[in-house]
Amino acid sequence: MKGRRYLAVHLPFWAAEHLRQARPDLPADQPLALWARQGARRLLAALDHHAAAAGLEPGQALADAEALLPELQVLPAQPEASAAGLRDLALWAQRFTPISAALPPDGLLLDITGCDHLFGGEAPLLASLISALAKTGLSAQGAIASAAASAMALARVRRDAPIIQPGAEEKAVAPLPLGPALRLPGAMLEDLARLGLRVIGDVLRQPRAPLARRFGAPLLDALDAATGRRAPPITPIAAPPDLAVTRALPEPILTAEAIAALLDRLLAALCARLSRAGLGARRLCLTAWRVDGTEQRLMIGTGAPNRDPAHLARLFAEPLTSLAPELGFERFTLHALATDPMGAEGQGALPMGAAPRPDGVLAQLLDRLGQRLRLARPAPLPSHWPERQWRAAAPHEAPSPTPPGWGARAAPVLLRRRPEAVQVTAFAEGAPAALRWRGRHYALTRAEGPLRLEAEWWHGGALPPARDYHRVQLASGERLWLCHADGRWVVQGDLP
């Protein structure tokens, strides 16, 4: 294990801050606490820094905490979501090194051996990681050492981002308090405290054999890992290796031609791997690292799995123009973020009974158009309420069958995006006879209706008022679809 370097990140308020990222509606300046049920009691599970600064502690009863801090916002803890978020964060951390691991509940571990020079050294690497996390609203403490557990123990306790030279781990961890640094069980900590052992150094000075007899192997294992005497393996989160290709360039490139040529090479390599794996790409991300250390990302999506380099290159053509090379790019990575199984002959694998998707040429056209326009295939819905008669399905979805009777009702051919207010100025036998519309007066030659539509009560919630629809014709022959609801008249659409 000699020669390896590890960067550990401790996220002291991870669960709360992660939840806050997902819920921007929570006021940022008010304390937040998450609670979990333990038996019949509701205990604080996680806090943010406001709540911690106000003196609350995890494990406290929720009712006590609310009494102490009336402005406390409380939400139920979501351990699965926060664990998944931590895994995502570990994947994100792969921008610094290919080997990263999530250490639940609130830690990240990166093997940065040989990576630090890309960022100008270990200290700038650590600083840029912490500041990148801070930008997304995460408090983080980091440390670098030659043993993973030493770095983790230091990150949990020290806020000054220590960087420990190889061999100095034992000295560095000696003053750390046992509880926060090693995450030992509470009962063991109490026993150690009764013996007067509070920091790691205290325990290290004790003879090992009695310690092992008294506390068992877990304590010694934790100590050995923290001092770097023994290094347990870490379990990195790695993206499946066949889904990404990287090219590092000896000389930065900045012309559009050079970038396009490089993209062609990356696509060819990626498509060859996809072909071997029997996959087609659905979403690709091209990451370009500039010489000044910033990165730019371009995303494309396809409607059907695809591994044709020429087609994918065409989809990238438009986004490529948005790259700003400045002094040049020195490194490119092409990730297949989403893939689907794809047969050898190019037809996407279909679930049983599914209708075939649009064929190749049409799918490629839709892909190209879909980069710049919003495409939708109308999928009929069995509803009488006008706005719910169809939904916009993905254009690559197989067309859904039209239910019998759908669209048979005399429907408008155009619907106003926003209903247009209109005044009915005269009535004949309860039906509109004259309109004031767009500042002009119109006599109606014909009016049919009303056709009363009641909202679909089975959807629950607040029901919109019932609507009366009238089909009216102006003297010019133009036919409008009027809606009368809640005492208001609007033009809702055009009839043929």
Add this chain to the structure above:
Amino acid sequence: MTADTPSPPRSAALARLRDTLAGLTTRAPGGAASAPIPVFADTSLIGAGLARGALHEVCAASPGSGVAFAAILLARCGGQVLWIATEQESNLVWPPGLLPFGLAPDKLILARAARWPEALWAMEEALRCPALGAAVLMAGSGQGLDLTATRRLHLAAEAGGVFGLLLRPEGAAGASAARTRWHIAPLASADAPRWRLSLLRQRGGAPAGPWQVAFNAATNTLHLEAGGG
């Protein structure tokens, strides 16, 4: 370009040449797939219908009538239809209303462009794609569509063999390279819609109409009313 009238033997030779060229330039291999799109029986149309692989225009006095007429034509070309509109358009094409005119939702793909140049780009891309049956672009009154743009679209339609349709409001249309230009206005009607339809211009032929037509949904035909024209 066709200023001088050719003498009879020359015109026969030209007609043969035109036929040969038409056979060469028609992309779709099938007979029915490349046949012109019928409108109704007596339209005095060159070629007895609207040519595929060409751009056509419909100018509508009321938005509803134009969309309905477009739906009838698009349904007849078979194949998938791309319907392009911009986000600025205040009306949404409403698929349930198009079904009575023969255009089923499973044939329809709706495209919404954020800006007009993107809508034009999409129209051109779509017209170049032989996998599509037809593409229609809804042009508002304020949207630039000059001779150059329409010629570009027409060439794209020729290249892809796709039926192209421009849907424009009345009075907005200036010079255009479209093969035909139609005008449609609604007429007073009891139940099924009735329209006054006229062929304002066609390339290589004379204007025709107006006709009074009504659409019969049961037979999917436009029929000419007696006394029209």
